Amino acid sequence: MKKILQTLSLLSLLVLGMGLQQAVAQRISLTGNLAQFQIADASQGSSNIAYNGVTDMTANLRLYSKNKWALRVGAGVENLRYRVSSTGLQTSYNAQRSDLKGLIGLEKHFVIANFLDVYPGMYVPVVITGIDEMLEANLDNIENGGVRSGLGVILGANIKLFKILRVGVEFDANYDNFKQAVWEGIDAQSVVPIRGMNYQTNFTLGIAL
Numbered sequence: 001m002k003k004i005l006q007t008l009s010l011l012s013l014l015v016l017g018m019g020l021q022q023a024v025a026q027r028i029s030l031t032g033n034l035a036q037f038q039i040a041d042a043s044q045g046s047s048n049i050a051y052n053g054v055t056d057m058t059a060n061l062r063l064y065s066k067n068k069w070a071l072r073v074g075a076g077v078e079n080l081r082y083r084v085s086s087t088g089l090q091t092s093y094n095a096q097r098s099d100l101k102g103l104i105g106l107e108k109h110f111v112i113a114n115f116l117d118v119y120p121g122m123y124v125p126v127v128i129t130g131i132d133e134m135l136e137a138n139l140d141n142i143e144n145g146g147v148r149s150g151l152g153v154i155l156g157a158n159i160k161l162f163k164i165l166r167v168g169v170e171f172d173a174n175y176d177n178f179k180q181a182v183w184e185g186i187d188a189q190s191v192v193p194i195r196g197m198n199y200q201t202n203f204t205l206g207i208a209l
Contacts, residue, residue, distance in 0.1 A: 031206025120138035170202040
């Protein structure tokens with residue numbers, strides 16, 4: 001699955017590269033996205049992980065061409081909270097992590113009635129895994145490290161307000177594949193693979209020039 005995902009990501013980058021020829025900027029926009037979504041619980045060996053939700057915040061720059069194609073570049077932070085139950089620890093603990101996220105994507109925009117902007121698109125995210133901070137437990141933090149990529153598709157809509165203001169919503173479906181390190185005992189760690197589709201709804205706010 002990992003090789004298939006890497007191949008799809010490379011193909012997506014090629015498509016995005018071809019789109020650059022169309023995305024000679026005629027105008028730009030800057031928007032902020034905010035979303036909260038859930039990751040399915042997971043288990044490996046004697047460890048069980050229950051996720052309390054993920055908060056995703058990104059800033060996005062779009063460069064538009066004359067024929068309404070847009071090259072999208074974004075960066076942000078993904079905050080994750082979870083609870084681990086392990087028979088090796090004979091207890092449970094809470095933890096949190098903040099990952100740095102970048103993305104590049106290509107969108108096609110359709111303007112309706114001069115005030116509604118509807119757009120489908122695709123993107124490739126690149127995530128730098130942060131440090132897992134232990135909460136309410138006498139355990140050391142876990143330094144996962146590493147970089148992972150995925151593949152996502154979106155469908156969004158913005159409403160034009162006061163000429164330059166944009167308010168909207170964006171539906172996002174993306175495939176994620178990463179390894180979650182957890183404490184299995186006082187001095188032993190295990191790795192739990194987390195993979196699957198994530199679905200989220202983003203609320204967007206920004207300006208267009």
